[in-house]
Amino acid sequence: MASTGEDKRKVKAVKKMKDIMTTYYIEAKTAAQTGRKVAWITSGGPVEPLLAMDVIPVYPENHGAMIGASKMGVDLCEKAEAMGYASDLCSYARSDIACATVNGGPIGGLPRPDMLICGNNICGTVLKWYEVQARYFGCPLFIFDTPFCHTEFNDDMRRYVRRQVDEYTAFLAEACGRPFDFDRMKEVGRLSVEGQRTWQQVLDTAMNRPAPISAFDAFFHLALIVTLRGTQIAVDYYRELLAEMRERAAEGIGSIPNEKYRLLWDNLPVWYRTKWLSEKFASHGACLVADTYTSAWCGSLKYMDENDFLGSMAEGYSRIYLNIGVDEMADTVAAMVDKYGVDGVVLHSNRSCKPYSLGQYDIQRIVEERKGIPSLMIEADMVDERAFSESQIDTRIDAFMEVIRNRKN
Amino acid sequence: MLTAGIDVGSISTKAVLLEDGRFVRGRVAFTGYNAEAAGRRIFEEILQESGLTEDAVGGIIATGYGRKSVSFAGRAVTEILCHAAGARYLDAEIRSVVDIGGQDSKAIVLDADGRVKTFAMNDKCAAGTGRFLEVMARALEVDLDLFGALSLQAENPARISSLCTVFAESEVISLIARGEKRENIIAGIHESIGSRVSAMARRLGMVPPVMMTGGVAKNAGVVQALGKALDLPLRVSPQAQLTGAIGAAFLAARPE
Ligand code: SF4
Numbered sequence: 001m002a003s004t005g006e007d008k009r010k011v012k013a014v015k016k017m018k019d020i021m022t023t024y025y026i027e028a029k030t031a032a033q034t035g036r037k038v039a040w041i042t043s044g045g046p047v048e049p050l051l052a053m054d055v056i057p058v059y060p061e062n063h064g065a066m067i068g069a070s071k072m073g074v075d076l077c078e079k080a081e082a083m084g085y086a087s088d089l090c091s092y093a094r095s096d097i098a099c100a101t102v103n104g105g106p107i108g109g110l111p112r113p114d115m116l117i118c119g120n121n122i123c124g125t126v127l128k129w130y131e132v133q134a135r136y137f138g139c140p141l142f143i144f145d146t147p148f149c150h151t152e153f154n155d156d157m158r159r160y161v162r163r164q165v166d167e168y169t170a171f172l173a174e175a176c177g178r179p180f181d182f183d184r185m186k187e188v189g190r191l192s193v194e195g196q197r198t199w200q201q202v203l204d205t206a207m208n209r210p211a212p213i214s215a216f217d218a219f220f221h222l223a224l225i226v227t228l229r230g231t232q233i234a235v236d237y238y239r240e241l242l243a244e245m246r247e248r249a250a251e252g253i254g255s256i257p258n259e260k261y262r263l264l265w266d267n268l269p270v271w272y273r274t275k276w277l278s279e280k281f282a283s284h285g286a287c288l289v290a291d292t293y294t295s296a297w298c299g300s301l302k303y304m305d306e307n308d309f310l311g312s313m314a315e316g317y318s319r320i321y322l323n324i325g326v327d328e329m330a331d332t333v334a335a336m337v338d339k340y341g342v343d344g345v346v347l348h349s350n351r352s353c354k355p356y357s358l359g360q361y362d363i364q365r366i367v368e369e370r371k372g373i374p375s376l377m378i379e380a381d382m383v384d385e386r387a388f389s390e391s392q393i394d395t396r397i398d399a400f401m402e403v404i405r406n407r408k409n
Numbered sequence: 410m411l412t413a414g415i416d417v418g419s420i421s422t423k424a425v426l427l428e429d430g431r432f433v434r435g436r437v438a439f440t441g442y443n444a445e446a447a448g449r450r451i452f453e454e455i456l457q458e459s460g461l462t463e464d465a466v467g468g469i470i471a472t473g474y475g476r477k478s479v480s481f482a483g484r485a486v487t488e489i490l491c492h493a494a495g496a497r498y499l500d501a502e503i504r505s506v507v508d509i510g511g512q513d514s515k516a517i518v519l520d521a522d523g524r525v526k527t528f529a530m531n532d533k534c535a536a537g538t539g540r541f542l543e544v545m546a547r548a549l550e551v552d553l554d555l556f557g558a559l560s561l562q563a564e565n566p567a568r569i570s571s572l573c574t575v576f577a578e579s580e581v582i583s584l585i586a587r588g589e590k591r592e593n594i595i596a597g598i599h600e601s602i603g604s605r606v607s608a609m610a611r612r613l614g615m616v617p618p619v620m621m622t623g624g625v626a627k628n629a630g631v632v633q634a635l636g637k638a639l640d641l642p643l644r645v646s647p648q649a650q651l652t653g654a655i656g657a658a659f660l661a662a663r664p665e
C-alpha cells in the first residue's frame with residue numbers, strides 16, 4: 001500500500017528535468033569545440049540578451065547549489081579560505097572561486113567563460129566575486145548596476161538602468177563580433193515572459209489543499225527558470241509540469257502524504273539538507289507550500305512588457321525581491337501567507353546571504369503582527385555545512401510544530 | 410496516577426515523579442557521553458529511591474537534547490513546551506520564561522492560558538549558555554557553584570565585550586593577568602550573559618511575570634544581571650533546575 005502511495009507521489013517531470021540539465025551542461029562544457037561563446041552570469045542577471053546572441057549562459061550560483069547538494073561545499077569553502085578568502089564571504093562565491101582553480105565539484109567545474117555578466121540586483125558580493133573571476137580568466141566583465149529600490153523606482157532610475165541596457169547590447173555586439181540581434185531578442189523576450197508566467201502558475205498550484213507541489217519540489221524544478229529562461233525548452237517543460245500538477249491537484253495528491261499544516265519558507269534552501277528538512281517537516285504533517293526564493297524568478301512579472309522586453313527590463317530587473325526595501329518584502333510575504341493559506345513561517349537565517357537575511361527579524365515581526373501566525377528562525381548556510389547544527393535545528397522545528405499544533409487545536 | 414519526566418540535557422539529566430500532579434521527588438545527575446544510559450540510570454534511581462517499580466508509572470515523557478534516545482518514554486516533547494508547562498506548574502501566574510541551558514538559551518512567551526505563544530532560542534553559539542559559564546569557571550579556577558555568591562560581592566563589574574566564548578575566555582585570562590579581582594570578573598561574565606540573553610528575550614517581548622528556569626537560575630549573579638538587563642524582576646523557584654522535568658511529568662498525565 002505504502003509503496004503505491006509513494007509511487008503516485010513521484011513527479012514524472014523530474015526525469016525530464018534531469019535530462020534537460022544534463023544536455024544543457026554538456027552543451028556548455030563543449031562550447032569551445034562547437035564554436036559557441038560562454039558567459040557566466042549572476043542568478044538575477046539579465047540573461048535574455050545573451051540568448052539573443054546565441055551565447056551560452058552559465059550560472060556559478062546554480063553550480064554552487066549543485067556543489068551544496070552534493071555535499072562538496074565544505075571542501076571547496078576551506079580551499080577558498082586557504083587562498084585567503086574570509087569565511088564570512090558568501091559560500092557560493094567561495095566555492096566558485098576555489099572550484100575554478102581545481103575544476104572540482106560534481107561536474108568537474110564550469111566551462112571557461114568568454115565574458116562575465118554581473119547584475120548587482122541580488123547583492124554587492126557578486127561585484128567583487130566577478131572582478132576576481134574576470135582577473136583570473138582574463139575576460140571582459142559587464143556590470144549591470146541596478147539601484148536599490150527602497151520605496152520606489154523613479155524616472156531617474158529608469159533612465160539610468162535603461163541606458164545600461166543599451167550599453168549591454170553594444171557590449172555583446174563587441175564581444176561576439178557581430179551586430180546585436182534585435183529581432184531574435186523579441187522572440188527571446190516573449191519566451192522569457194511566457195516561461196516566468198508558467199512558472200508562477202506552477203507555484204500557484206500549491207494553493208490547492210493538499211498542495212501538489214512543495215517548496216522543496218520547487219527548489220528542484222527551479223533550475224530551468226534560472227538557467228534556461230528565455231528558451232522554448234523552459235516554456236515547454238513548465239507547461240508539462242503545470243499540467244502534471246493540475247492533474248495531481250484534481251486527484252487530491254499532495255506533495256507530502258498527510259498535509260495538516262502549511263508553511264512558508266524564506267531565504268535560499270539549505271542545499272545539503274533539503275531531504276532531511278523536507279522529511280522532518282513531513283513527519284509533523286507540515287508541507288512548505290510557498291517560499292520567497294523560487295518565486296523571485298517570476299516576482300517582477302508585473303513590470304515586464306513582453307512586447308518591449310529591453311525597455312521594460314530596466315524596471316523588471318531592478319525591482320526583484322532582494323533589491324527592494326524591507327517593508328515591501330514584508331508585504332510580499334504577508335500576501336503569500338494569504339494566497340497560499342499559510343499557518344506559519346520558517347525563516348532560514350543564511351550566514352552566506354546578507355541581503356536576504358538582514359531584514360528577517362523585521363519581516364518576522366511584521367508578518368507575525370499582521371497575520372497573527374507564528375514563525376521560526378533557523379540558522380544555517382546554503383552550502384557550507386559547517387554552519388548547520390542538526391540537533392539544534394531539530395529541537396527548534398519540533399518546538400515550532402508543537403506551537404502550531406496547539407494553536408490549530 | 411504516577412507520571413515521570415526525564416529531561417536529558419547536554420550537561421545534566423533530571424528526573425521528576427509526580428503523583429496526580431503532586432510533586433513526589435526530583436533528581437539531578439551528570440549526563441556524560443551516553444544520553445540513553447543517563448536517562449535510564451536516573452529513572453531507575455528515582456524509582457528505587459521512591460520504592461517503586463516501573464509499572465507503577467502511568468506515563469513518561471522525555472525532553473531535552475537527548476529526548477529521542479529515551480526509549481522507555483511514551484513520547485518526546487521539546488524543552489520549550491516542558492519549561493513552559495513546568496513554569497506554570499511552579500507558579501500559575503507566569504507569562505514568560507527564560508531558561509539558560511547547557512548549550513541553548515531560550516525565551517518563551519505564554520498566553521493567558523499557559524499555552525506557548527512564541528519562543529526564541531540563541532543562535533548557534535555557546536555565548537549566553539551554561540557552557541559559557543563552565544568555560545569561564547575553568548579559566549578562573551573557581552567552583553561554578555560559588556559564582557553567584559562571589560559576583561554579588563563585586564564592587565565594579567569588569568567589562569567583557571566579546572560575544573564569542575573563545576574570545577571572551579581570552580579576555581578573562583588577560584583580566585586575571587592584569588590583577589583584576591575575581592569577584593569583578595565573575596560579575597562581568599554574568600553581565601555579558603545577561604545582555605546577550607536579554608537581547609534575545611527583548612526581541613520576543615517579555616510579558617511579566619517572568620520566571621527564570623534551569624540550573625543556571627541557581628546562580629544569583631546571573632539572575633540579578635539578567636533581571637537588570639531586562640529591566641524586569643525575575644521569579645525563581647527553588648526547583649528551577651527541575652522545571653523541564655516537572656513540565657514533562659505534568660504533561661505526561663494528559664492525553665497527547
Ligand atoms: S550573497 Fe546572497 S545573493 Fe549574493 S551571491 Fe551569495 S547567495 Fe547570492
